[in-house]
Amino acid sequence: MRATVIHGPNDIRVEEVPDPVVRKSTDAVVRTVLACICGSDLWAYRGVAAREKGQRIGHEFLGVVESVGADVTTVKPGDLVVAPFVWSDGVCEFCAEGLQTSCPHGGFWGTPGSDGGQGEAVRVPFADGTLVQLPADAQSDPRLLTAMLALSDVMSTGHHAARAAGVRPGATVAVVGDGAVGLCGVLAAKRLGAERIIALGRHEARTAIARTFGATDVVAARGEEAVEAVRELTGGLGAHAVLEAVGTEQSMKTAIAVARDGGAVGYVGVPHGGSAGVDIGQMFDRNVSLRGGVAPARAYIPELLADVLSGAIDPSPVFDAAVPLDGVPDGYKAMDERTALKVKITF
Amino acid sequence: MRATVIHGPNDIRVEEVPDPVVRKSTDAVVRTVLACICGSDLWAYRGVAAREKGQRIGHEFLGVVESVGADVTTVKPGDLVVAPFVWSDGVCEFCAEGLQTSCPHGGFWGTPGSDGGQGEAVRVPFADGTLVQLPADAQSDPRLLTAMLALSDVMSTGHHAARAAGVRPGATVAVVGDGAVGLCGVLAAKRLGAERIIALGRHEARTAIARTFGATDVVAARGEEAVEAVRELTGGLGAHAVLEAVGTEQSMKTAIAVARDGGAVGYVGVPHGGSAGVDIGQMFDRNVSLRGGVAPARAYIPELLADVLSGAIDPSPVFDAAVPLDGVPDGYKAMDERTALKVKITF
Structure with missing residues (x-):
């Protein structure tokens, strides 16, 4: 064959x-x-x-x-x-x-x-x-x-991210990454009852799919600018559940930074940034959890x-x-x- | 005054x-x-x-x-x-x-x-x-x-670690650290119904208190040796819930390593090792969660x-x-x- x-x-x-x-x-x-x-x-x-x-x-x-x-x-x-x-x-x-x-x-x-x-x-x-x-x-x-x-x-992995992030009915969710897994994460979050879904991505064809999958907001920025945008959209508080679907140092950093205090990051991007993006001090002060892995x-x-x-x-x-x-x-x-x-x- | x-x-x-x-x-x-x-x-x-x-x-x-x-x-x-x-x-x-x-x-x-x-x-x-x-x-x-x-x-913080680690009735729990918080973590795990509680510590007077608080096993080793001992005590699988009550790079590394696949580390030790002890690759492959923070x-x-x-x-x-x-x-x-x-x- x-x-x-x-x-x-x-x-x-x-x-x-x-x-x-x-x-x-x-x-x-x-x-x-x-x-x-x-x-x-x-x-x-x-x-x-x-x-x-x-x-x-x-x-x-x-x-x-x-x-x-x-x-x-x-x-x-x-x-x-x-x-x-x-x-x-x-x-x-x-x-x-x-x-x-x-x-x-x-x-x-x-x-x-x-x-x-x-x-x-x-x-x-x-x-x-x-x-x-x-x-x-x-x-x-x-x-x-x-x-x-x-x-x-992809769909199972997006679902794992949503589950790991603790998406619940009424939750505010942020999804870091506009690849196929991130988009499926949007769909999974919607399926689990998220009320507000903020998709972070800069590729317009992809964020258009995110919107059809249930994203209520799109943030076309990265790094500190993206963090500020999500904070602004959430009254300064951040998202209850954050889906990390990239796996780089920057995406992990962004994911933790946009989580609400007491919230969780569900990560499914294969980690290629080591632990450098895991800001443990910020996680500690704000009780942000990190859950997920291979789905x-x-x-x-x-x-x-x-x-x-x-x-x-x-x-x-x-x-x-x-x-x-x-x-x-x-x-x-x-x-x-x-x-x-x-x-x-x-x- | x-x-x-x-x-x-x-x-x-x-x-x-x-x-x-x-x-x-x-x-x-x-x-x-x-x-x-x-x-x-x-x-x-x-x-x-x-x-x-x-x-x-x-x-x-x-x-x-x-x-x-x-x-x-x-x-x-x-x-x-x-x-x-x-x-x-x-x-x-x-x-x-x-x-x-x-x-x-x-x-x-x-x-x-x-x-x-x-x-x-x-x-x-x-x-x-x-x-x-x-x-x-x-x-x-x-x-x-x-x-x-x-x-x-201390007691509230030990309880937070146990809650964050997801201690449930019947669970196997490992507690990294024999300070007052670690000992209270043992007591909290026992209170939440843990069946087996492995206390990691080398100070005999303290591990003696751990035993009166409910520890079923004591591992008086550190690093790789401690990890092997916990794995041996748990049929190679590790602990469902791990309480990290120290806050150093080594203690975090040990905590993640002794967690069972799909388990969680509840960390309350104020992080003084940065993110260096957070082995994100191992967490990803084995779906080990990291939860906790200031109680x-x-x-x-x-x-x-x-x-x-x-x-x-x-x-x-x-x-x-x-x-x-x-x-x-x-x-x-x-x-x-x-x-x-x-x-x-x-x-």
């Missing part, structure tokens, strides 16, 4: 690789129907996150089950399924608690020895613990399929899927471009240059 | 100062019955926290109301009262939410222009919002008085007082030494040299 391989910074290729097969009785092989490129893939693309030469890449996909091992009971060949961005055994203490990202048998797509999501098929370890079945008839509805693809990462998407997919199917939420607009598998390198380039927000891969 | 004044590092004096009087209609003047020295006073004593020469010091006291302003309605001359370590107006949005430490009219005892707690009397701003009345007959019970004195800071003691005193009066908790053992007012400089020395855990000041 053909799959996306990373050879080094700015060197993404689509190559012939061995076809995946069921190796263990708990495996399934899934034929990819839709996949996509994540903002976090760009850290590897840019050489900021280290990758071995020749490693697979991509961690978001949905598809049709092609074959299953003897012990797989929840999905069967022909089923339409979505995978969260980590696999997990589904039976350990952490999986039972809904923190599948800490499953001792879990792993991240594309790590050495595993398939990535940006390929024609994927061997899925612990299929029962990992995959979530989707309605078969969704295959004929491209918009719905796209919305469901978002559950594998246990598997825990969230069922409830978010229900809302996608009912039409209550539709994250599909975060995908503003699509490429066939051979176009994946162009997709990375477009996202790196910010000419595309999030690129869908069609098969 | 006589009060404690800080003139510089290691220069604490007891001097004659003007008698406090009611200046505003919301003030009260309280004649001190008991006060004490806080671990956080040592940061000023050691010159780590800056103080103006001649500033008052001390922020924990209980006493008898001597006079009140015309608008004070909840306490009257002759009432026995305890003060939390910050004053607050009692009527603002933050006071209503129980975050009195963020009251815009609030302040910290001993800041320039205000009285400190380590003196014969204290002018209390916003007496209605600040003071909590105690049973009059408690004056004849020295142990009970001492236990109630702990509510002004809104005023919010907690009523419920903790009820448990002190019923005998359900008794924090008085954290006071292992007592001095009269003239002995306060010796008290600082003893605490600085760790020959005393927490020094009570009698009047």
Whole structure:
């Protein structure tokens, strides 16, 4: 089959690789129907996150089950399924608690020895613990399929940020970052009942989506200027809940600074600024909490899927471009240059 | 009257100062019955926290109301009262939410222009919002008085750490620090239903108190060795809730490292290590939360007082030494040299 391989910074290729097969009785092989490129893939693309030469890449996909091992009971060949961005055994203490990202048998797509999501098929370890079945008839509805693809990462991650930040009905929320996760954070905050949602971002096409997702205000500034703007919009108090969806030193600093005393920052941007943006003195004086991390998407997919199917939420607009598998390198380039927000891969 | 004044590092004096009087209609003047020295006073004593020469010091006291302003309605001359370590107006949005430490009219005892707690009397701003009345007959019970004195800071702060760390019935808790706050954190965790409480500390007299307060295990190690010991005691998983009651880079690092994935660190040690101990990468990968800050003691005193009066908790053992007012400089020395855990000041 053909799959996306990373050879080094700015060197993404689509190559012939061995076809995946069921190796263990708990495996399934899934034929990819839709996949996509994540903002976090760009850290590897840019050489900021280290990758071995020749490693697979991509961690978001949905598809049709092609074959299953003897012990797989929840999905069967022909089923339409979505995978969260980590696999997990589904039976350990952490999986039972809904923190599948800490499953001792879990792993991240594309790590050495595993398939990535940006390929024609994927061997899925612990299929029962990992995959979530989707309605078969969704295959004929491209918009719905796209919305469901978002559950594998961005929508679940935006939801994790909102949950971690403690978004409650009536809350004032600020969202730092206008990438796909930030936008999904706006949608998640709206879904959880936020009354006021301030989106921080300077890219007009993106903040326009933020508004359709429920943002009531947009702050097109950064740093101290952005902090002042949010304070002004909130009567000087700041936001009860702040979603940090970037992962840099500056974004973390801004997130903490715009939080209301006693409020919380829900952070899901992969931290690339170390702890330098974490102003612990300010957090201490104002009782601002810092919660979040890698989102246990598997825990969230069922409830978010229900809302996608009912039409209550539709994250599909975060995908503003699509490429066939051979176009994946162009997709990375477009996202790196910010000419595309999030690129869908069609098969 | 006589009060404690800080003139510089290691220069604490007891001097004659003007008698406090009611200046505003919301003030009260309280004649001190008991006060004490806080671990956080040592940061000023050691010159780590800056103080103006001649500033008052001390922020924990209980006493008898001597006079009140015309608008004070909840306490009257002759009432026995305890003060939390910050004053607050009692009527603002933050006071209503129980975050009195963020009251815009609030302040910290001993800041320039205000009285400190380590003196014969204290002018209390916003007496209605600040003071909590105690049973009059408690004056004849020295142990009970001492236990109630702990509510002004250490016991309330230990409780804040336990709350921030999310201690729940059945939880496994680790407490980093064997100072008076850490010990009160053990007591607070026990009170909130923790099943297992691991106290980290190397001072035997203190860890002995931790055991009487409810610690089930003691780890007399630091750094990597302490982390390994806690992991071993918890089947490799770590503690659901970690109370950080020191405030250094190493203590924060240890606290995060011993937290279970998905768990929380409740930190109340005044941060003196900057953000260096906050391992954001580890927090992210394992979804460890960081919550806490300056404790809104005023919010907690009523419920903790009820448990002190019923005998359900008794924090008085954290006071292992007592001095009269003239002995306060010796008290600082003893605490600085760790020959005393927490020094009570009698009047």
